Every structure is written in structure tokens, then in C-alpha cells.
Amino acid sequence: PVPIVAVVGRPNVGKSTLVNRLIGRRQAVVEDVPGVTRDRIAYDAQWNGRKFTVVDTGGWEPDAVGRAAAIAAQAEQAIAASDVIVLVVDATVGATDVDDAAARVLHRAAKPVILVANKVDSVRAEADATQLWSMGLGEPHPISALHGRGSGDLLDIILDAL
Numbered sequence: 609p610v611p612i613v614a615v616v617g618r619p620n621v622g623k624s625t626l627v628n629r630l631i632g633r634r635q636a637v638v639e640d641v642p643g644v645t646r647d648r649i650a651y652d653a654q655w656n657g658r659k660f661t662v663v664d665t666g667g668w669e670p671d672a673v674g675r676a677a678a679i680a681a682q683a684e685q686a687i688a689a690s691d692v693i694v695l696v697v698d699a700t701v702g703a704t705d706v707d708d709a710a711a712r713v714l715h716r717a718a719k720p721v722i723l724v725a726n727k728v729d730s731v732r733a734e735a736d737a738t739q740l741w742s743m744g745l746g747e748p749h750p751i752s753a754l755h756g757r758g759s760g761d762l763l764d765i766i767l768d769a770l
């Protein structure tokens with residue numbers, strides 16, 4: 609069976625943009641409006657001759673109260689349905705309560721979790737990524753899904769975890 613990589617995180621952190629990087633195509637729907645990706649969508653991908661499936665998640669736009677619960681449920685689903693979980697955080701914003709709620713759920717997972725600090729568009733922004741050590745999920749991996757910065761290294765890390 610082809611291993612499954614689930615990409616989770618709150619709306620607008622850049623999950624779909626990252627999925628496009630990981631699959632090497634423009635297929636996942638990227639929108640400036642949060643919450644656009646409908647439910648969970650799976651894409652075939654390949655890196656260094658290894659095949660894997662990338663699952664983009666999203667589709668909910670709950671109110672502020674429901675948001676932490678919604679992302680916790682999303683994280684639970686990802687744990688159940690995938691081999692590796694990629695948690696995406698917007699490094700320019702930092703870890704919000706919602707991000708920390710997801711991290712707490714994923715921390716208990718018996719599956720590898722890769723913490724991605726997205727929107728690190730320049731060397732100067734790398735300090736933002738360092739702050740995310742506070743989430744307790746190990747090393748934050750700085751990338752710019754938009755520009756492709758760090759995406760090759762991230763693919764290597766994902767494949768190592770499979």
C-alpha cells in the first residue's frame with residue numbers, strides 16, 4: 609500500500625499551497641479566503657522514486673468557539689487515516705490557541721508528526737520559526753510553500769519518516 613501523508617492546520621496557514629509543492633502540481637485549491645478546501649482531498653505524489661499519497665484537509669469555517677474543537681477532530685482523523693502527519697503553522701503569526709490544540713492531540717499520536725513553519729519567505733523570517741519549539745512537537749521546519757523555499761528538504765524529512 610502507498611503511504612499516506614496528511615497535511616493539517618487551521619485555515620489560511622498555507623496547507624493547500626504546501627500540498628501543491630509536495631505533489632509538484634497546481635491542483636489543490638488555494639484561496640485568499642480561509643476554509644476553501646472542501647473536506648479531504650487525496651493526491652498521488654512521488655519523490656526520489658518513492659510513491660506516496662498527500663491528503664489536503666480543510667473545509668470547515670467554524671466560529672471562534674468551535675475552531676479548536678474542529679481542528680482537534682481534524683487531527684484525530686488524520687492520525688487514524690495516515691502514516692505521517694504534517695502540521696502546518698503560519699510562522700508569521702506564531703502558534704495560536706488553535707494551533708496548540710492541534711499540537712496537543714498530535715502529541716499523543718503514535719505516528720510521526722512533522723511540524724512545518726510556513727511563510728518563512730526569507731532568511732530573516734527564520735527567527736519566527738524558532739518560536740514554534742514551544743509547541744512541543746520537536747524541531748519546526750521552516751519553509752515557504754509559496755516560493756518553494758525548503759520544500760525539497762521537507763520532502764526528504766517526510767520520506768525519512770515513512
Ligand code: GDP
Pocket residue numbers: 617618619620621622623624625626637638639640642643644645666726727728729751752753754755
Ligand atoms: P489553507 O487554507 O491552509 O489551505 O491555505 P492556502 O494554501 O489556501 O493559502 C492561504 C493564503 O496564504 C494564500 O493567499 C496563499 O498564497 C498564502 N500563502 C501560502 N503559503 C505561503 C508562504 O509560504 N508565504 C506567503 N507569504 N504566503 C503564503
Ligand code: MG
Pocket residue numbers: 623624625637638644645665666
Ligand atoms: Mg486549503
